Amino acid sequence: MHSAQSGMKSTDGLRVGVAGIGYWGSKHVRTMRSLDSVSQVVVIDPSEERVAKLRHSFPEVHGYPDLEAALPAIDALVVATPPTTHAPLACAAMEAGKHVLVEKPFATGVQDAHRMVGMSRERDVVLMVGHTFEYHSAVWALREMVARGELGDLYYLDTSRLNLGLYQHDVNVLFDLAPHDISILNYVLGSTPVSVECWGSRHAHRRLEDIAYLRVCYDEPHVEANVHVSWLDPCKVRRMTVVGSSKMVVFDDLEGEERIRVHNKGVSQPDESADLTMPPMSYRYGEVVAPYLVVNEPLLVEDEHFVDCVLTGMSPLTDGANGLAVVEVLEAAQLSMKERREVFLEEVRRNLQNGFDRLPGKHALVGQEAV
Numbered sequence: 001m002h003s004a005q006s007g008m009k010s011t012d013g014l015r016v017g018v019a020g021i022g023y024w025g026s027k028h029v030r031t032m033r034s035l036d037s038v039s040q041v042v043v044i045d046p047s048e049e050r051v052a053k054l055r056h057s058f059p060e061v062h063g064y065p066d067l068e069a070a071l072p073a074i075d076a077l078v079v080a081t082p083p084t085t086h087a088p089l090a091c092a093a094m095e096a097g098k099h100v101l102v103e104k105p106f107a108t109g110v111q112d113a114h115r116m117v118g119m120s121r122e123r124d125v126v127l128m129v130g131h132t133f134e135y136h137s138a139v140w141a142l143r144e145m146v147a148r149g150e151l152g153d154l155y156y157l158d159t160s161r162l163n164l165g166l167y168q169h170d171v172n173v174l175f176d177l178a179p180h181d182i183s184i185l186n187y188v189l190g191s192t193p194v195s196v197e198c199w200g201s202r203h204a205h206r207r208l209e210d211i212a213y214l215r216v217c218y219d220e221p222h223v224e225a226n227v228h229v230s231w232l233d234p235c236k237v238r239r240m241t242v243v244g245s246s247k248m249v250v251f252d253d254l255e256g257e258e259r260i261r262v263h264n265k266g267v268s269q270p271d272e273s274a275d276l277t278m279p280p281m282s283y284r285y286g287e288v289v290a291p292y293l294v295v296n297e298p299l300l301v302e303d304e305h306f307v308d309c310v311l312t313g314m315s316p317l318t319d320g321a322n323g324l325a326v327v328e329v330l331e332a333a334q335l336s337m338k339e340r341r342e343v344f345l346e347e348v349r350r351n352l353q354n355g356f357d358r359l360p361g362k363h364a365l366v367g368q369e370a371v
């Protein structure tokens, strides 16, 4: 049996299965194949057409229609299937002693997320979540700036992840896109939120929300973040703004060369005791700096890290607890959206302890009831 504590003993390299070879899973196949410590990649997908197409490009890759058939041929599994299948596939693989990397969203409810974390401990296997942005050099730079206090007191953070599509069929836009922003926020702030408010609505989709706005509140550091996610926007936007008392930073993932821009701008009152009804506020306009960032492919860094963790016994940067923390926020946001109120994360944890399963659609489709 493999031991996550001591690392895998295999000297022949790791045999990795990729479950789900759609848009994202096929990228995992490419990156896993490029790693020296991976001896073999196999794919698991019920779509014969997709398997045949992938094998056309990579003839040496074996295909299986389901996980059970592939288990004897793998040591580790990447789960890149639709979100509601993440927990059952991950648990079946861990039950069989396989190490697992699960795509975002880690799970579609905290109960499943807890079960996965518990099983990884019980079976002593590596469990990692594919929070790709935590392997992005721009996000590392943001975290360092915040940790060094370079921005001054943090005023607020704002994120937008918008586009026309891609509509998913088993989760709403909150569970599809917000995991990225919540994982970035948690990582950059080195913290997890205490409460969340969420407003979302359905437009082009009858059952699943296609736009959502979240207000995510952190205690330490004491700061709020606004998150806007949408499948129904004319413009593709992938932007995060961090505003502090000294500087402001914009991370625009669509900017090829200068993904991070640090604006030496700010606003202050000349005198704290001044009459606030009177001008002036004083505005500071300084230089804009685009720091050098290491050029990397976050997915490649992530997959390499997963393989290293399996082979060395190291704990992943984005481990099961990291995945669970984000799912807790998503579940709180889903409840907030339904009941139109602020939801504290404590409530989600308490509900779980009490076995109180109050959210709609947790084990089926994640969205509001159809109208």
Ligand SMILES: NC(=O)c1ccc[n+]([C@@H]2O[C@H](COP(=O)([O-])OP(=O)(O)OC[C@H]3O[C@@H](n4cnc5c(N)ncnc54)[C@H](O)[C@@H]3O)[C@@H](O)[C@H]2O)c1
Pocket: 019, 020, 021, 022, 023, 024, 025, 044, 045, 046, 047, 050, 066, 067, 079, 080, 081, 082, 083, 085, 089, 103, 104, 105, 130, 131, 132, 176
């Ligand atoms: N980390 C990221 O940046 C990122 C980016 C895109 C997508 N994703 C995530 O990757 C996952 C897949 O997304 P996608 O856009 O590639 O979806 P997709 O619809 O393009 O592909 C899903 C594939 O899974 C297969 N599948 C369904 N059930 C299966 C099962 N039980 N076993 C094996 N295969 C099964 C389908 O046949 C399909 O080929 C989702 O969880 C998504 O949120 C992550």
